[in-house]
Amino acid sequence: MAYLLNGSKLVASSKLLSVFERDPNKGEELVHELCDQLLDPTRFEERSDRIQWLKALISEDETFEKFSTKVQNMDSSPFCGCVWTANFVAYRCRTCAASPCMSLCAACFERGNHEGHDYNIFRSEAGGACDCGDPSVMKQSGF
Ligand SMILES: [Zn+2]
Ligand SMILES: [Zn+2]
Structure with missing residues (x-):
């Protein structure tokens, strides 16, 4: 499944989401596999965009900006935290x-x-x- 990293980030993260929906265990395996690739220190140079990749992978099938707005909206804490x-x-x-x-x-x-x-x-x-x-x-x- 590491071939996903050769394509578009949005495609990869929505693929990840659909695997999770079908079979959470498989989804977890896939996350580990992708993270092993992205966080492999011997390949850091090839993966200069790994932060963007990690952001894309946690954002399900939307952009990271949309995803963070959604998460912020779920935060009902009265604390600012700045x-x-x-x-x-x-x-x-x-x-x-x-x-x-x-x-x-x-x-x-x-x-x-x-x-x-x-x-x-x-x-x-x-x-x-x-x-x-x-x-x-x-x-x-x-x-
Ligand atoms: Zn006052
Ligand atoms: Zn504040």
Whole structure:
């Protein structure tokens, strides 16, 4: 089945999906076979597009972008989970904070209604993470 890797990514991943639907054990075997090929360190040079291949294979019969949007839509967690490194511009709202060290990413700040709140924008020196959705750091009103 490794011949699948010589064709189109979309064809290979929809083929994989149909094998899985017919026989999950066979599907698993096929995944192992394809991954052995794609992750073979002696053949890394030939497979410069292996990341694209792996993305295609997990995306079933659609593009990786569509697949990730679908997965994101299934995530009902209230946590943002955004993590940043040094020099990222973040927000802090004293009105909504339950702890003085709460920080928010721009997307969550804009989504929450902080109009008229006591907030400031700061450049994160050491990096950090968005606290949106965490009731121990932030009042629910700011989510
Ligand atoms: Zn966020
Ligand atoms: Zn606020």
